[in-house]
Amino acid sequence: MSRTLDPKDKYYIDNPGRVKAIQAEMHKRGIDVYLGSRIRTMSFVMDAFCPWRSYIIIPSEGLPTFFTFIIDAARVADETWLDRDHMSAYGPLEGIDQVSAITNFIKLNLGLKKGRIGYEDGVSTYTAEGNLTHWEYTHFKDALPGFEWVNAHDIIDGLSIIKDKGTIERFRTASLMVDEGHKACRAALENGGYKGMTETVIGGIAALAMRKAGSVSEWNFAGLNEISSGYRTGLGACTPPTTKEIKAGEPLMLDLHSLFMLTMGDHSHNYLIAPATKRQRWHADNFIALVQIVMDNYRAGITPGKLVEIMVDLARSRDCEFQILPGCEHGIGMFGDEWRVGATINSAMPYWTDPNHVYRENEMVVLAMQYAAPEDNIGFRYENDLLITKNGCELMSKYPFGIEEIS
Numbered sequence: 078m079s080r081t082l083d084p085k086d087k088y089y090i091d092n093p094g095r096v097k098a099i100q101a102e103m104h105k106r107g108i109d110v111y112l113g114s115r116i117r118t119m120s121f122v123m124d125a126f127c128p129w130r131s132y133i134i135i136p137s138e139g140l141p142t143f144f145t146f147i148i149d150a151a152r153v154a155d156e157t158w159l160d161r162d163h164m165s166a167y168g169p170l171e172g173i174d175q176v177s178a179i180t181n182f183i184k185l186n187l188g189l190k191k192g193r194i195g196y197e198d199g200v201s202t203y204t205a206e207g208n209l210t211h212w213e214y215t216h217f218k219d220a221l222p223g224f225e226w227v228n229a230h231d232i233i234d235g236l237s238i239i240k241d242k243g244t245i246e247r248f249r250t251a252s253l254m255v256d257e258g259h260k261a262c263r264a265a266l267e268n269g270g271y272k273g274m275t276e277t278v279i280g281g282i283a284a285l286a287m288r289k290a291g292s293v294s295e296w297n298f299a300g301l302n303e304i305s306s307g308y309r310t311g312l313g314a315c316t317p318p319t320t321k322e323i324k325a326g327e328p329l330m331l332d333l334h335s336l337f338m339l340t341m342g343d344h345s346h347n348y349l350i351a352p353a354t355k356r357q358r359w360h361a362d363n364f365i366a367l368v369q370i371v372m373d374n375y376r377a378g379i380t381p382g383k384l385v386e387i388m389v390d391l392a393r394s395r396d397c398e399f400q401i402l403p404g405c406e407h408g409i410g411m412f413g414d415e416w417r418v419g420a421t422i423n424s425a426m427p428y429w430t431d432p433n434h435v436y437r438e439n440e441m442v443v444l445a446m447q448y449a450a451p452e453d454n455i456g457f458r459y460e461n462d463l464l465i466t467k468n469g470c471e472l473m474s475k476y477p478f479g480i481e482e483i484s
Contacts, residue, residue: 096140100136108194108229109194112133115413116413117207117411117412121236123153125156125157130146132175143163144167144178146167194227200427237410239440240439253475254342260476262286265279266279266348275322276304276318276319283302292342296343303315304316310347310455311449316332327454328456328457330347344476350482351484357453364459370391380432381418381434388446407444437465445460457480462474
């Protein structure tokens with residue numbers, strides 16, 4: 078049976094209201110039917126985990142209909158708010174393949190023979206986006222002659238950028254689960270506990286603690302929890318754990334992820350495994366200062382470009398501007414809604430962040446900053462979900478900020 082929506086639930090999301098808001102935008106643009114294919118769209122509308130190739134058909138009026146691979150249809154139907162009459166499956170048989178099932182639905186169930194179809198296209202910095210593929214686009218278009226196809230992904234992007242109360246509460250809960258992972262890691266590492274421990278093991282310790290706290294998954298897009306030690310801390314912003322042992326005299330970075338009701342807790346914490354050198358401490362102090370100044374300047378009214386400018390000015394004064402990579406624009410939403418800030422596609426770099434995007438209250442981003450000094454075999458990362466407020470920001474993870482030395 079489908080899930081009943083309860084407005085009194087602290088995690089409540091008005092999904093029918095979201096559908097009506099999408100339809101209002103469709104009406105403004107003269108779009109008769111919306112063909113959603115991205116994971117972020119499924120999460121935003123369905124409020125259910127939809128990892129298999131799926132599609133959602135949103136008519137100009139009434140409820141949407143969801144299509145997914147047949148092996149996952151029953152499970153999604155049990156978890157979403159939509160009733161069974163608006164759930165459908167496709168499979169590898171003639172007549173029920175995704176092109177046939179969806180085009181027949183548009184022509185027969187919706188009774189449309191012509192009109193404008195909004196679809197989702199674009200570019201993403203990560204693989205699991207879900208834009209309509211060339212094969213899908215050409216086959217859908219051939220099966221629906223007489224229809225005009227309009228790239229309309231920015232309808233969802235625009236409506237989802239300001240977070241409602243239920244979504245914000247979900248992020249708060251997910252972030253506190255990450256904190257439990259960090260606490261478990263700190264306890265396991267101290268008093269020489271790191272000796273003989275590998276990156277994969279400390280990642281597993283974090284995962285177990287977060288699962289006990291209620292997390293249902295780690296982040297699926299970047300190798301679960303991201304762990305790096307020693308020279309690997311300076312390699313980049315995606316470090317799935319390896320069997321490398323954590324050793325004395327090296328840095329250690331723990332970037333942990335939880336998943337709760339389709340929202341992700343995301344927080345990075347850095348350590349220096351004793352004995353730390355003066356050079357390592359210099360790098361660490363630089364990073365702390367740079368992250369702190371960005372934290373202090375997030376607020377409604379500021380732009381990603383201005384935040385970068387503030388941070389770079391400080392980095393130059395500390396002679397470390399070539400080590401820092403700012404991620405002031407790293408947007409975050411429900412599962413699949415990752416990275417880009419802003420909703421339009423007419424910026425100088427289409428589908429990338431608009432550096433002049435003006436933050437508003439109740440936007441959410443991930444403060445994601447990377448510091449890399451590979452010549453010294455050291456690097457740091459800081460990530461934390463945050464909520465933009467009128468006069469500042471709310472950091473979702475409450476784990477203490479700093480780079481401490483563990484012996």
